[in-house]
Amino acid sequence: MSERLGFIGLGKMGRPMARNLLRAGFALTVHNRSRAPVEALAREGAAPASSSKEVAEKSDVIITMLPDTPDVEAVILGPGGVIEGARPGSVVMDMSTILPSAGRAIAARLGGKRVPMLDAPVSGGPQGAEAATLSIMVGGPRDAFERCLPVLQALGKTITHVGDHGAGHMAKLCNQVACVINLQGVCETLVLAAKAGLDVESVRQAVSAGAGASWMLTVQGEKMIRRDFAPGFFVRLQQKDLRLIMAAADELGLPLPATSLVQQMFKILEADGKSESGTQVLVQAMEKIAGCEIAAPGVERGSA
Amino acid sequence: MSERLGFIGLGKMGRPMARNLLRAGFALTVHNRSRAPVEALAREGAAPASSSKEVAEKSDVIITMLPDTPDVEAVILGPGGVIEGARPGSVVMDMSTILPSAGRAIAARLGGKRVPMLDAPVSGGPQGAEAATLSIMVGGPRDAFERCLPVLQALGKTITHVGDHGAGHMAKLCNQVACVINLQGVCETLVLAAKAGLDVESVRQAVSAGAGASWMLTVQGEKMIRRDFAPGFFVRLQQKDLRLIMAAADELGLPLPATSLVQQMFKILEADGKSESGTQVLVQAMEKIAGCEIAAPGVERGSA
Numbered sequence: 134m135s136e137r138l139g140f141i142g143l144g145k146m147g148r149p150m151a152r153n154l155l156r157a158g159f160a161l162t163v164h165n166r167s168r169a170p171v172e173a174l175a176r177e178g179a180a181p182a183s184s185s186k187e188v189a190e191k192s193d194v195i196i197t198m199l200p201d202t203p204d205v206e207a208v209i210l211g212p213g214g215v216i217e218g219a220r221p222g223s224v225v226m227d228m229s230t231i232l233p234s235a236g237r238a239i240a241a242r243l244g245g246k247r248v249p250m251l252d253a254p255v256s257g258g259p260q261g262a263e264a265a266t267l268s269i270m271v272g273g274p275r276d277a278f279e280r281c282l283p284v285l286q287a288l289g290k291t292i293t294h295v296g297d298h299g300a301g302h303m304a305k306l307c308n309q310v311a312c313v314i315n316l317q318g319v320c321e322t323l324v325l326a327a328k329a330g331l332d333v334e335s336v337r338q339a340v341s342a343g344a345g346a347s348w349m350l351t352v353q354g355e356k357m358i359r360r361d362f363a364p365g366f367f368v369r370l371q372q373k374d375l376r377l378i379m380a381a382a383d384e385l386g387l388p389l390p391a392t393s394l395v396q397q398m399f400k401i402l403e404a405d406g407k408s409e410s411g412t413q414v415l416v417q418a419m420e421k422i423a424g425c426e427i428a429a430p431g432v433e434r435g436s437a
Numbered sequence: 438m439s440e441r442l443g444f445i446g447l448g449k450m451g452r453p454m455a456r457n458l459l460r461a462g463f464a465l466t467v468h469n470r471s472r473a474p475v476e477a478l479a480r481e482g483a484a485p486a487s488s489s490k491e492v493a494e495k496s497d498v499i500i501t502m503l504p505d506t507p508d509v510e511a512v513i514l515g516p517g518g519v520i521e522g523a524r525p526g527s528v529v530m531d532m533s534t535i536l537p538s539a540g541r542a543i544a545a546r547l548g549g550k551r552v553p554m555l556d557a558p559v560s561g562g563p564q565g566a567e568a569a570t571l572s573i574m575v576g577g578p579r580d581a582f583e584r585c586l587p588v589l590q591a592l593g594k595t596i597t598h599v600g601d602h603g604a605g606h607m608a609k610l611c612n613q614v615a616c617v618i619n620l621q622g623v624c625e626t627l628v629l630a631a632k633a634g635l636d637v638e639s640v641r642q643a644v645s646a647g648a649g650a651s652w653m654l655t656v657q658g659e660k661m662i663r664r665d666f667a668p669g670f671f672v673r674l675q676q677k678d679l680r681l682i683m684a685a686a687d688e689l690g691l692p693l694p695a696t697s698l699v700q701q702m703f704k705i706l707e708a709d710g711k712s713e714s715g716t717q718v719l720v721q722a723m724e725k726i727a728g729c730e731i732a733a734p735g736v737e738r739g740s741a
Contacts, residue, residue: 233633256647268647270640291646295639303633304640311626311649317695318618322611325682328689329537329607335599336574336608342595343560343572345615347651378629385632387727390702391621391695398694423691 135159138284139192141185141208141215142229143170145364146255147198149262150228150288155179157287162191185209189218194284195225201373202231209239221247224277226284228269230254232377233299233306234384240273240298249277252298254305255289256312258352258366266290270308272300306381309374313395315349316412320398320419323354327427334358353413360428365411372399372408439463442588443496445489445512445519446533447474449668450559451502453566454532454592459483461591466495489513493522498588499529505677506535513543525551528581530588532573534558536681537603537610538688544577544602553581556602558609559593560616562656562670570594574612576604610685613678617699619653620716624702624723627658631731638662657717664732669715676703676712 136159140151143165154161155178162180164187165171175181182188185208189195195215199205205227209215215225225243227236227250240250251273261267267289271278278294285292295304322345326336337354340346356362375396382389401418402410420426440463444455447469458465459482466484468491469475479485486492489512493499499519503509509531513519519529529547531540531554544554555577565571571593575582582598589596599608626649630640641658644650660666679700686693705722706714724730 256644256649258648261647268643270643291643293639293643293646295643296635300633300635303635304630304643307626307630307633307635307640308644308647308649310629311622311644311651311654314622314625314695315619315649315651318615318622321618321693321696322615325614325686325689325691325693326608326611328691329604329611329685331600331604331607331611335597336611339572339574339595339597339599339608340560340612340615342597343565343612344562344652344656345560345612345619347615347619347653348648349651350615352648381633382629385629387629387632389625389629390726391618391698392625394695394698422694 136193136284137162137191139163139188139195140198141165141188141196142198143174144198144200145259146262148174149259150198151179152177153265153287154284159284159287162188164188184213185215186213186218189215189223193223194281195219195223197225197227197229199229200370202235202377205229205231206235206239210242216243216246219243219246219248224249224251224281226251226253226281228253228255230305230309230374230377231302233302233381236302237299249274250298251277251281252301253285254301256305256308257289269293270295270301270304272296272302272304273298303381306374306378309378310389310392312349313371313375314391315347316353316415317391317395317398318347319350319354319357320416322350323357323416323427324419324423324425328423328425333427356411356413357416358428362410362414364409365413367408368399368402368410368412368414369408371412372396372403375399440497440588441495442466443492443499444502445469445492445500446502447478448502448504449563450566452478453563454502455483456481457569457591458588463588463591466492468492488517489519490517490522493519493527497527498585499523499527501529501531501533503533504674506539506681509533509535510539510543514546520547520550523547523550523552528553528555528585530555530557530585532557532559534609534613534678534681535606537606537685540606541603553578554602555581555585556605557589558605560609560612561593573597574599574605574608576600576606576608577602607685610678610682613682614693614696616653617675617679618695619651620657620719621695621699621702622651623654623658623661624720626654627661627720627731628723628727628729632727632729637731660715660717661720662732666714666718668713669717671712672703672706672714672716672718673712675716676700676707679703
């Protein structure tokens, strides 16, 4: 018998993910703080719920996809939360990016009610969510992982069990380290090219074909040149992730010099009121420092 | 009629590139400071020459692939150099990574003898050179570029004409910016994973499948975990490139904060006597800072 699924948090990532679960044939109960996405998914066949507790009561696997650590704590452990409705043997799967130590604490609380937990954050952005090509990093007990594998396979392409509770959240923070440093690399590469008077798009393509290639150069570099700064992934949430990374690294006593540098670069953008832009707007911090803009005149403009 | 080619500089990159030109059917005259690689290529069908001047006399297209700016200046402009043997209408193509302003100065000197010059540095490492899959960034006059295209196509897969004299050298420096920052990203990613007790190879694979993917994570990250620090690309030459980048950025009045940070990280390795290791040894600088090693016990070891 197929698992009944619950999904809490229908934002830029959660909405397309929930839709993919419906398309894969799962019975799905959904909840979200604002009602519009609940109603939209109800029209596509999901059952709307009015609380996280209600979602948990009606589901065998309860998925949370929320912005930050306090949101996940409130939705799972707070009044009217998942913990009040979940039955022993249900699985809670948090796909948000939160502090690993907080994820472990939530898992311990759920474990006290015989509700196993997985942490299963994702990488690949809204486009990966829509295409169900996400990379999903999973922490928690292996039997719960194996039970949830068909659910994960409806959401992503690369599914990796990386360890016990919190290991998925931590792997996601590792992923974000690679992301932000690569993004800074794209910015310095393209600004050097522009400042030297080169054709920036030609350089982007040439570098993409060699040892400097990255997902960020392919996807975000192209948007930078087109001046398309629409999110994607908000600067605000990227800074939240960077705070989590630095907090987790502090707990471990680990300096991360380049990660820290990129965190400072993003602060230039926050000070300029760009928290709601996509992270590719990082190029504007480098442009501000450099006193030049990377896009050649006549380049077609995207949304700002 | 096919061009007669000359090749000067048969190192880690030059040797497999020259071999690919022979395989493509070009007549090839070769020269190198040490004789062993000349003799090896002579056994495969190349004509050995005893000076750069002699190579130039016998060739329509003269390729240089040398470690640094002074080497290229000496080989092309010095006594017994290319400029003494090149005939009007021959093309000099420098595939080394050197300071763009120096490349432009050499082009001007050759131009005075009606010898057009291309700067055509490459990315992709010895494995790209061997497989003829290099990304080649070309600066210089378009007619010389088009004339040399069949030669370039025997050496690489992605061939991009990025602008006039020096533009290829500059694009290569842009490429190196992307490379070194991505490499630092790999190091911080893997050290965070190790310090948190995760399975580092699992994390590497999960990150490689998402928005944190890069050539460096795929190729160099894998070597770091195997403790294979054989070059590839020497720390010594990477630092040479970083000096060129910072010099070129200085000429442009451009700060490159993350590039500069990685330059400092490599200095940790130089101080530790690791100039002749491959650049993936950068992980050891992070490990030194972190007080841990990324490889799990029992991991199979490569050469050190």
